[in-house]
Amino acid sequence: MESSASIGYNPAEVFGPYYEDIIVKPLQNLGLRENDIKSENIQWSLPPNSSARTQWLSPNSVCDRKSIWGYCFFTHEEDSFETSSNSVWNTQNQNHEHDRFAGPPALGYQFTGIENNNWSREWSDYEFDISRIRTILRGEQCEEKENLINSLQELVFTLINDEKKFPVFKMLVDACNDIHLDLLMNTILLGSEFFVEAAFLEQGVKSIVKLINKVKKSRHAFILTRILSTRFFDLMTDNTARKVIQQCFMLFGHEPNEILYERTIVHCRELATHKIGCRSLNECIDTITGRQRSKLLNDIADASEYLSIDPYGNYVVQKVLDLKNTDVTSRILCVLRGKHIILARNKVGSNVVEKCMMCSEVGLLDVVNELLRDPQTPFQLAKDHFGNYVIQNVLRATKECDYLREMYKSLVKLLKPYKKELERTAGGRNVMNLIALEAVLDISNLACFGISNHGNICRRPQFVTTIVVHQAIASPTKQNKCIP
Numbered sequence: 001m002e003s004s005a006s007i008g009y010n011p012a013e014v015f016g017p018y019y020e021d022i023i024v025k026p027l028q029n030l031g032l033r034e035n036d037i038k039s040e041n042i043q044w045s046l047p048p049n050s051s052a053r054t055q056w057l058s059p060n061s062v063c064d065r066k067s068i069w070g071y072c073f074f075t076h077e078e079d080s081f082e083t084s085s086n087s088v089w090n091t092q093n094q095n096h097e098h099d100r101f102a103g104p105p106a107l108g109y110q111f112t113g114i115e116n117n118n119w120s121r122e123w124s125d126y127e128f129d130i131s132r133i134r135t136i137l138r139g140e141q142c143e144e145k146e147n148l149i150n151s152l153q154e155l156v157f158t159l160i161n162d163e164k165k166f167p168v169f170k171m172l173v174d175a176c177n178d179i180h181l182d183l184l185m186n187t188i189l190l191g192s193e194f195f196v197e198a199a200f201l202e203q204g205v206k207s208i209v210k211l212i213n214k215v216k217k218s219r220h221a222f223i224l225t226r227i228l229s230t231r232f233f234d235l236m237t238d239n240t241a242r243k244v245i246q247q248c249f250m251l252f253g254h255e256p257n258e259i260l261y262e263r264t265i266v267h268c269r270e271l272a273t274h275k276i277g278c279r280s281l282n283e284c285i286d287t288i289t290g291r292q293r294s295k296l297l298n299d300i301a302d303a304s305e306y307l308s309i310d311p312y313g314n315y316v317v318q319k320v321l322d323l324k325n326t327d328v329t330s331r332i333l334c335v336l337r338g339k340h341i342i343l344a345r346n347k348v349g350s351n352v353v354e355k356c357m358m359c360s361e362v363g364l365l366d367v368v369n370e371l372l373r374d375p376q377t378p379f380q381l382a383k384d385h386f387g388n389y390v391i392q393n394v395l396r397a398t399k400e401c402d403y404l405r406e407m408y409k410s411l412v413k414l415l416k417p418y419k420k421e422l423e424r425t426a427g428g429r430n431v432m433n434l435i436a437l438e439a440v441l442d443i444s445n446l447a448c449f450g451i452s453n454h455g456n457i458c459r460r461p462q463f464v465t466t467i468v469v470h471q472a473i474a475s476p477t478k479q480n481k482c483i484p
Contacts, residue, residue, distance in 0.1 A: 128168050137175040149175055153184050157191055160198045160207040169207050173214050185220045192227045199228070199241040212247050221256035224248070232263035236271055236280040245280065249287040260284075261292045268299050269307075278312040282319045297323075301331035304352075305339060314348040321352075321359045332356070333363050340367045344381055344390040353390050357397060364397055368407050378411055379418045388427025392434050399438055 136148050152159070152172045159169035176184060188195050198204030215221050225248055228235060235241040248257055264271065264284050271277035288296055300307065300320050307313030320328060333356060336343065340356070343349030344367075356363035371378050371394065381387035391411075398408035412435055415422070422428025 137171045157194045163203045185223050196231050199244045205243050209247050216251040221252045225256050229259045233267050237274050237277040242280045261288050272313045272316040273310045297328045304332045304335045308352040309349045318355045321355045340370050344387045350386040378414045382431040383425045383428040
């Protein structure tokens with residue numbers, strides 16, 4: 001065997017500031033002398049390439065099945081080659097060779113940045129004896145169970161991203177008590193970049209959601225949200241990773257989520273105008289509370305003119321209007337006042353105008369007043385591909401409201417002179433058909449009342465049913481209302 005110095009590496013250089021936590025403390029727990037551990041002359045050999053599947057280390061190894069490194073469960077397969085030594089840490093000769101069968105060092109060896117070896121590939125190929133792990137983890141608390149949990153925690157990043165190893169990760173999380181969770185979250189915190197990267201994979205999301213459910217009522221929730229906040233915008237705008245943030249919004253309280261809500265406010269406009277981000281933002285609106293909620297909604301209201309004509313931002317404005325928050329709605333109406341006609345001619349802006357009319361009587365009055373301000377405006381809007389839907393909704397709303405009936409008559413009066421021109425366009429025909437239908441309905445409502453034998457007024461239900469059916473046929477509605 002080659003000497004460790006010729007093929008080795010200095011762990012202090014590899015692990016840098018984390019050397020004490022990753023290397024020294026676990027080795028102290030194994031009973032090694034402090035001078036041996038900290039010796040600058042120690043050179044550890046990299047694991048040799050091997051396709052062999054390992055089992056428990058042999059009993060004569062110092063790092064045996066009860067050690068923090070040796071307790072990794074694998075399916076049993078006979079090894080076809082000879083090993084020069086069964087000892088991982090031979091304290092007698094102080095050679096400190098790294099056994100080819102030993103598990104990786106603490107905190108996930110494969111993530112130390114040493115990429116010129118096959119350790120990461122070799123380690124991911126191992127198969128766990130899931131049945132045996134289940135038996136130990138579901139058993140009573142004992143040294144054997146404690147050592148297994150400690151060893152599995154060191155492999156957390158491998159377990160998170162591997163679909164085949166997910167059952168092991170799930171059992172590990174379920175078996176963790178508060179002390180174990182402290183150690184696990186410390187491991188995740190030290191490898192936070194790898195943890196966040198896992199959120200962009202379907203399997204990673206599944207694992208992280210499991211962890212979120214475990215820590216949702218503990219202080220560890222603060223650690224998770226702080227880690228996720230480091231790449232908040234990327235997570236919110238990825239169709240897979242956003243599920244992790246969504247689970248935090250749903251399961252954590254306001255305090256752990258406060259840092260995520262703060263990031264939402266900072267990136268409000270960018271999220272609102274993003275195809276996926278707008279959906280994530282709307283989900284945040286459902287859960288955010290307190291001062292941050294007011295800040296977020298007011299920021300959206302202040303940007304509502306810009307967002308209303310954005311293909312994705314308009315859905316966020318509609319979401320806020322649907323909340324029917326009086327102060328925020330008034331703020332949006334104030335920003336959009338005088339701009340409804342321009343918005344009504346826009347494909348997505350017309351949706352916002354209709355929502356303003358539906359959610360507030362003030363919004364309806366604003367739109368009607370803008371229409372009546374110029375005699376040409378109703379005609380121009382009625383023949384517009386998108387504006388005709390706004391006119392139709394205005395006609396229905398003013399007709400049904402007694403105190404707006406005069407406005408309805410004024411609109412009809414302005415449109416009738418352009419009947420022939422309007423009937424040349426699809427939108428114009430819809431508007432004129434609606435006016436004609438309303439006129440017929442008025443006459444029919446008078447005709448459908450008669451005098452009964454007892455001198456009482458009675459309604460003829462069959463006739464009314466016929467009118468309602470014709471109204472439904474002649475009143476097309478605009479589509480494209482769903483969130484992308």
